[in-house]
Amino acid sequence: MKQFSIVIAGGGSTYTPGIVMMLLDNLDRFPIRTLKLYDNDAQRQETLGKALGIVLSEKAPDIEYLYTTDPEEAFTDVDFCFAHIRSGQYKMRELDEKIPLKHGVVGQETCGPGGIAYGLRSIGDMIELIDIMEKYSPDCWMLNYSNPAAIISEACRHLRPNSKVLNICDMPVGTLRRMSQIIGKTPQDLEVRYFGLNHFGWWTSVKDKEGNEYLPEIRDYVSEHGYLTQIEVDTQHMDQSWQETHKKAKDLLAIDPRFLPNTYLKYYFYPDYEVGQANPEYTRANEVINGREKEVFSTARTILEKGTAEGSEFAIGSHASFIVDLARAIAFNTHERMIMIVENNGAIANFDNDAMVEVPCIVGTDGPEPLNQGIIPGFERALMYQQVTVEKLVVQAYMEGSYQKLWQALTLSKTVPSAKVAKDVLDDLIEANKDYWPVLK
Incomplete structure (x- = not known):
């Protein structure tokens, strides 16, 4: 079986060790000859890079391994780039969340003004990475x-339309895992129909391979418990804030009981509730800094002090198994069925062809082929049109340096109550992001 060369862009990310462990756990399915980490923050990457070097020397000594800040060294002779960059790191994520909350608006890293701020920071870095x-x-x-996937994929559609970039999110995978627990199946047993935008969609069918439909059973469960389950194996989404998010799904389902909702819809349907529940002094960014960030780097330092990973191993990022599935689909033409972010082009019959939508696709050597999801109802279609227009305006604002279009994007977002509030939030975000955003006129 062919062996592959991989570079992980965002080598200093707290997700990197889990992804590396997941790759090592799947070497029989996806053999690796070279693994590289690449980051523009040498200090942050070094601790994880050294610790992971010890892990690989013990678990897979045949794999050639290195970590680097040199783009030529990182990207020469690679088959796949796994990209999960965070432009501005956690210090800017904290501002993405706290600045909107100061104005009584949802503070979240991918939704509303925070997601827009993060998106504007990310576009240039992502395009640079593609060019490298x-x-x-x-x-x-x-x-x-990389988040925010909706804005990044729209920017790639405009700025690098012919590049070999596949945009995918782990949220549908994580929620499907919870659905499978509800009905006593495994995610591999199930095939779904789904339509929407990234972090903004609905499941319309959940069947097993024999064609048995489980959506009514899951719907009955979610109407009482949300996506909370008795079996908690999803290490990425275990924090209290995530537990509240899974629980809130029952209120999202009540709005349209026909379909099972993506949990992120809570920020659009219940922004007042989310703001009321939030602590403007201690947001999700602080949770991550004081939780996963400390845990991962503490494990890395322990490995370095001991000189071995034995007894102090990084956790396997099981939530990220979709990355191996996607890479295998491209490498071995497996025709894997996966939910991906792609240009619509008729996949949703009554939606704009140039919209970047999230739908099931069959993935092979030539990339994803979207599966037709038919005509969607007016309620969901109107919500999606509003949100996709926000995303398009953000990318247009970036390309044109347009203050006006960014103000329009914020005003149009369902998370923002008025044009005045949108302008106040925008002006604060401009000041906070002056080292990252293009100049807006």
């Missing part, structure tokens, strides 16, 4: 799961 990849390994595929 194409310069040194023109046949490489980028599997991008």
